[in-house]
Amino acid sequence: MLLAAGRGERMRPLTDSTPKPLLPVRGKALMQWHLEALSRAGVGRVVVNTAWLGLQISMQFKDHFSLQPTSSGPEQLSNRSELSILYSHEGEDFGGALETAGGVARALPLLCPPTGAGADVFWVLASDVYVPDFVFSAAAVARFVASDKLAHLWLVPNPAHHLCGDFGLEETGGIAQALNLPAPDPRPRYTFSSIGLYRRALFEPPWCPIACGNPLGVKAPLGPLLRAAMDNGLVSAELYAGAWTDVGTPERLQALNLNLPSTQP
Template sequence: MHNGSPTFLDTATDRDAQAPALLLAAGRGERMRPLTDHTPKPLLQVRGQPLLGWHLQALADAGVPRVVVNTAWLGEQISARFGDHFGSQPLSDKREQLSITYSHEGQDFGAALETAGGIARALPLLGPVFWLAAGDVYAPDFRFEAAAVRRFAASEALAHIWLVPNPAHNPRGDFGLSPDGRALNLPTDSAAPRYTYSTIALLRAALFTAPWCDITPGNPQGVAAPLAPLLRRAMDAGRVTAERYTGRWTDVGTPERLAALNLD
């Protein structure tokens, strides 16, 4: 997915099987200050391009047809930087480019709506199945493969999440993983291994309806809500699957982590 690399989209069938995506780019980035005082975190440079650009390039390479980017803090900079299309094809042929739409939470409500609130707000712009990724995570080896969409769509799962080895800043991890590929909401006293949620997932819109979520579709009231409680409820019902991602992954949450990425 690096600049100049060939696309890994193989067939028109792959493009037809793809799902839209939502990239989360609304956060204030408090731990990144002062870098984020005047620049939104997704626009900070990582190895020669904005952090958000790595996901956009991977989505474009995978044949994802359209992406929604949610914004709040300095969101106008994000839409100004990327516009309404992204891709290597000439601008005159936008059919082969990744279409970008924005869900401007800051403009609509004055602040970010957290992850579940932001997803619920953007839901009318997405479809019944969609990719999710956080715009402040660097995962250059991840491929948004159409085959994963096909497997997920054929399953009964409400979510499929990718788990990574626990980084130093999250040593206890988030969720367990069963031998048959189910994500586990482990009790705090469990000795079973936990892994960290990568923030990359395939989701069904149904996860944001009752009984899993009580936010009105489209979130017209601007309810702010986290995603983890919804995932945990669905895990307890056996409706979340998972797999491990072993490629490069960094939660770019501090200036030190950003500097380390740019030194490698």
């Protein structure tokens, strides 16, 4: 699932007329970087939630996405797949975005087919982060499916605009656990990259009170669900050291397009 429903307030005035996932980063719509990586990984279906200017997103990408040949030659075909794109139009259905947990609960019927191995497991990531080298590994999915965890998160070193971080990380019996650290705890915290693997159970009772499909359009953030699961030892994590940018301001977008390191808030 690609999260693409936000208003992008900090990116204004650019997002007054263009949804943030469609802003150009190094020659491509920001969201296209993710679609290409998912296609290379052999993923066959992606759900995109929309709200602010969401029609622009569905008009640009329509109901499928295919990798295009590059100027240096055709893409490697070993893992290539055509992505089927489904949309969860929160703006049309409820007048605005439902936040992450509310949006995932709304999309559960699209995300989880009724049968098939691993049918209750899916990726979720924000479409407004730039992470060009991340690999949506089938091996990572297999490890997660074989575990007892409700979520597996990729954390990154804290950027300048978020030095306090989000979650701790601790090796326990060969498995790295994500930690919900209390405020006075001195252990280091890392920033959540927005990329994670999830079981649908995290978005169902007792962890999430929202009915499957979120028919009432309940708005709910993801953080409280993750922290509750962490307190029960049910969230694993790993540190990602590759290039990663939260494209949250015009300054960070400009730095990316000028190939400069982002030092702006």
